Amino acid sequence: MKTTILILLTFLSMGQIQAQTKEKSALVLIETQNEWMHEDGKLYKALVKDKEMMKNSIANIEKALDYARKNNIEVLHVGLRFEKGYPELANGKSGLRKAIQNAGTFPINEFGSQFYEPVKPIEGEFVVTGRVGASGFTGSNLDAYLRNNKIENLYLVGYATHVCVESTLRDAHDKGYNTFLISDGTSAFNRTQQDYVLNEIVHHFGKHLTTKEFVNE
Amino acid sequence: MKTTILILLTFLSMGQIQAQTKEKSALVLIETQNEWMHEDGKLYKALVKDKEMMKNSIANIEKALDYARKNNIEVLHVGLRFEKGYPELANGKSGLRKAIQNAGTFPINEFGSQFYEPVKPIEGEFVVTGRVGASGFTGSNLDAYLRNNKIENLYLVGYATHVCVESTLRDAHDKGYNTFLISDGTSAFNRTQQDYVLNEIVHHFGKHLTTKEFVNE
């Protein structure tokens, strides 16, 4: 009997150790908004060339989100939204700071910046605010939230793979997070870009895995 | 006639030079929310001991705001607001990260976090988002906005002088801004704290001036 107790206690304490030392993880949804995901979204129409890759990524984000919600993994929604006239991007002479204004994307309180219905935030999930740049950290409270909540592992999904998702991945790695790209929960404009990111970029700033691997971990 | 033209052109070009080299300024309102300014605000009731200094500062913020609006000086509103349960401040063991939760101040979409009516934002004024710390820059898009809009001079008003206003002042100076505290457009809990900031602190991180000086500059 003593042996039984011994084993039991040992197992219990090992479990406790594991529980307490396991780093906290978050599933981070980047720009899962109508602009990219909805068929009437401006970027869906203008930039997404491989519609199948997009559709597939949406199905996978839904799976990953479902898994995270059921397994007590934090879910963070990191959208973009700009005030009328894009004052946050004033004097943008090139790149996204100019292109976003020209395209009129992500206007606050309008269709384009609304979260895509099937993966929108539910009660208790944190919606990051303040963001104004390609990296989800730029101008936002993402870093503050993650630090205060002691989250160290970030699993990234969203759009577009080689633009804002990659900027967030690079920035997150530089900030000290363990970063993971859920490869089929993201989409670039075309397959060449998508493959390039997975083959040439991710290993410098983290790791990538499939949705299937994520939900089986 | 030529002389006239000469003088005219010279003046014109001088004016142009001045216009183009004058650094852009902003009036920055820190926590001008009910929690501090309204008689039913939690902090007004619990922390503001010198009600006269508070009332006086409110009158001065109104004057400074009116002047800024009429003279094309940008106005920025830097409030605090927290999600239910204060997830942004998780694991706060001391200081504001604990005290704000304990006091239940600045709950999002509730009375305490609403801007104080007489000085609330109007169309076209930027409302900073993301903020989670004592400094108006922490977690927020304040810095991004100021940089993109090429604003270099910050005139600070709001609450409380020795806590969040001072943290913002210190942070702004470290970030390279020219910082000015509008001394009678701010209020500490009591006069001793207010005087201390003005006499012992501000000159390390900028300058202070009165509302009267601000509107006459």
Place this chain on the structure above:
Amino acid sequence: MKTTILILLTFLSMGQIQAQTKEKSALVLIETQNEWMHEDGKLYKALVKDKEMMKNSIANIEKALDYARKNNIEVLHVGLRFEKGYPELANGKSGLRKAIQNAGTFPINEFGSQFYEPVKPIEGEFVVTGRVGASGFTGSNLDAYLRNNKIENLYLVGYATHVCVESTLRDAHDKGYNTFLISDGTSAFNRTQQDYVLNEIVHHFGKHLTTKEFVNE
């Protein structure tokens, strides 16, 4: 015998749990350089009015440093040093960005910026680089180092209490650290300033304790 093993194992695993969950701490020395601490330092001569408080703080920093080194607490040295001509502080119109240049303090590779001999870094202690502002975090790799090393508790000593130490304290709290000011291991210019920081400021941004309490914790 089985019981003995049982108890042994249980204790062992409890110890392990504690060891693994205890947050890491660092003793952070702010500007412990000749400029403040040496009798020939410019700031020692010009600003430190209460020489006894300074001398006392030096003795306490030595004690705290000795304790940290013997108890495996990380020691970080956060100095200031500027290139010839102070290019890092270009266009400083007021506050420290102007005053440091005017006073000619902390010139790189010269006496003023050298660490004060009795508390200088030893092999294996990290010397923060890049710093250019009042907060030890401004322009420096302090935050990156702390994050990557998973240090959460910061014990601050150094100079001056109400200027750079306080800026670092405020910034550290906003960044999510648990901050502690070792009250008698710091010195302001005079006792009034020192008391003010301890009585009116620290509790908003952390806690303070004496050197005696630190070495007995």
Place this chain on the structure above:
Amino acid sequence: MKTTILILLTFLSMGQIQAQTKEKSALVLIETQNEWMHEDGKLYKALVKDKEMMKNSIANIEKALDYARKNNIEVLHVGLRFEKGYPELANGKSGLRKAIQNAGTFPINEFGSQFYEPVKPIEGEFVVTGRVGASGFTGSNLDAYLRNNKIENLYLVGYATHVCVESTLRDAHDKGYNTFLISDGTSAFNRTQQDYVLNEIVHHFGKHLTTKEFVNE
């Protein structure tokens, strides 16, 4: 005579206006250190597959540097260097935070981290310190220096195009700078990566131009 004066004054003032409104520029050299550029450098040997592209980029950096020095454009040197044991990168589990340690690259005060002789800093050029990440801004005083010196246009050269140069480009754009990649003053590991960055990435975060265009601007 009056007309002459008139014309003179007009020209003078126009010149003044132009001089005062032209944004300041800097040539930013990223990791122009032996590790990448010298034939005995670890990364030169292990990662640079297209030696011709590397050699060509070195010649172009020399040209760009010469032009900048003669035309009063600021030159900034943004290297990497790590303390013994890589304490700045502690707990790196993947990506550069792990790879740099494993490869033993950029050790402080050793051959690999020394600036490549032909393009090393000269008196008066700022050498950025503190840096610990892929972006030249991570942990460093690069941003503080640029802001205080009111530099708005960044011309980037260095290594590797798709890793640290691209991270710096992305980060600089997010921070509000006007960014320019001098395309033949950089090198990736191979031509495919180099072309990809120029064709698919740069326009989201700035512009690219050749060394020839840079020196003729």
